[in-house]
Amino acid sequence: MAADTNKFVIPIGPQHPALKEPANFEFWVDGEIVTGASVRLGYVHRGIEKGAEARTWTQNLYLMERICGICSHVHATAYTLGVEKLAGVKVPQRANAIRQLMAELERIHSHMLWLGVAAHEGGFDTLFMYSWRDRETVMDLLEKISGNKVHYSANLLGGVKFDITSELAAEIHKGLDFLEERNHFYMKVVTTDETFIGRTQDIGTMTTEKAEFLGAIGPTARASGVARDIRVDAPYLIYDQFPVKVMTHTSGDLHGRFIVRINETFESIRIIREILDHMPQGELTTRVPRRIPAGEVVSRVEAPRGELLYFIASNGSEKPERVKVRTPSLCNWSTVLSLAIGLKLADMPMLLSGIDPCFSCNDRSISLKRGQQGPQVWSWEKLRQYGIEYYR
């Protein structure tokens, strides 16, 4: 992968605020235009898949939850659904309803978090502060339900840990009303603010065919008109009783990704209200054996960022034989790598955050090399500033 010697090679990473796993990107630029890109992951590679083989089925629940601090509930859900399928256990409806409710609350929190971060990358810090301030409402709700703001540990093998009492339901309703109102405001900002539109419209456009070809998933794909959503395609939990509407957009650019995510937030609010109003009665848990029968299972759920796939193999013992996790961000990397080509370097921060890799830390350095000259170091901050200045 040798780059042309008269072109810049810009490695970005490993520490970068808009990435789920701190990753290292390399962009080759010709002047201002990106001509090639590659990626290096692994800065937060912890060896979870191997670690899972040394832990019991129950211990793994907590390990899987901690794969990601933003979509922790979906990870645990995908894992428990898979294990329960292997064990042939049927979980009570009420537990499924609570799982789904938590998943949708998590989606709201994740999308609002993303909105803030993406706005920050584009230089709209006011929107970042607004959306994060309002996001605290969801965090409070999650905390009231579960006792923790981030890793709620709602799932057990065979059910859930907490019930939704009528007082809690009332609180959730109140919180949702507030969030809905704020979301209308964000929608207004995103669709009417001229500077915002200027930085998002027609940037990183991906046609429907291209999105399908590249295997894009989640909101990134839906913004390109690919109506792919596991909640609808392969309903799990009780999505068949409380169906969601797939939100798509036809523009395929960054702007479309904003609109899709905000629309999905509205949809999540609607679903949660519906679940609260028609909560099935019954038990919260059921028994799951300590040894899971041998077999292999594929479990797919829709995480806020797209399809999350678990492949679980059991050999009939207390520990899994293999747990394979395919996170949504991995799928979307390839879209970034190919979309970047032909774009301006200044658009990279927005493009990267556009796929919503969850962001993890706050500095990364970029060294800028030219031919044989010594490397120059850029921080992520500088690239972001550069992008903002460029559009002044």
Add this chain to the structure above:
Amino acid sequence: MASTIGSLGAAEAVLKPFAKAINRPQPERLEVSIHPDDLLAAVRALVDESWGYLSAIVGLDRPGQPVTQGESQAEGAIDVLYLFCSGAAVVTLRITLPYSQAAIPTISGITPTAMLYEWELREMLGVEVIGLRVTGHLILADDWPVGVYPLRKSFTGFNQPVAGAEGA
């Protein structure tokens, strides 16, 4: 559900010529075992039918069972599973590679998404992916020892044993 069965049927028809064995572990899953040489053709057939999309590549290490004491161990194998999804339907192409011939051709020419998955497979399980253009590490540390593949069962961590691994 009807459409799921329908699309599984379509996939089965497409993959039939390559299949060594076909089974349905779950109602929404179809598993087709194929020979490594047929991989490209089988993937090509699915893509030409525009049947779903590649969702993941899973590697499973199956170390050889120690036979009886004194005898040499049977050779282990690595199963490579290609998971294609379309709606609720999941089709698995299963390839079994003995340790001594742990190599498969890349399918990234047919579906570009495969590139990162294949890279990961090579790095974590030591399956050589022929024709994969990328080199170097994707996930493991830069100073990771050569020839150590963490997802092989024979790997049990470096100095300190993996917690609770004994006897597993």
Add this chain to the structure above:
Amino acid sequence: MVQQTLNSSWQNVLTKVTAWARINSPWAIHFNSGSCNGCDIQILATLTPRYDVERFGIKLQGSPRHADVLLCTGPVTMQARDALLRTYEQMPEPKFVIAVGSCGLSGGVFHGCYNIVGGINELLPVDVFVPGCPPRPEGIIYGVAVLLEALKAGKRPEPIQWSGSGLDGVLHSGSGLEDHHG
């Protein structure tokens, strides 16, 4: 350097002023060495209007060269180890390290995974541990406050007496500090 040419009383004043400035407005850099993002979003949340650490003069910024405090999250992975050490070395003296989250304390739930070196204190001298998975934003702010209180008394927080029972050891360090400047 300039300071060496100053006579001792000026030197004293200067030291006092810098200490005053450091305590009133510590700048922090955040480093993720393999965390799950849970801790990181909580650190970021401290910046947002609900918690707003900037009103205490605490500023989160990007370059290690400007930082007094290193906020570490996550267990240390093999790939991130060098980057973490490098970041620490680039910080000017005096520098302080706060480990945020159970992972930073001991590797947390990832303890024993092959790519994990261990907690932050395997590599760096940690001054304050903030337990929790993840800690609440208030907890993180409190962690910084504990550090600043110790600095006011003109010393680093005492090294931690690890009592062996997880949380106890951590809480110990907090109460130990209070004894110091009290």
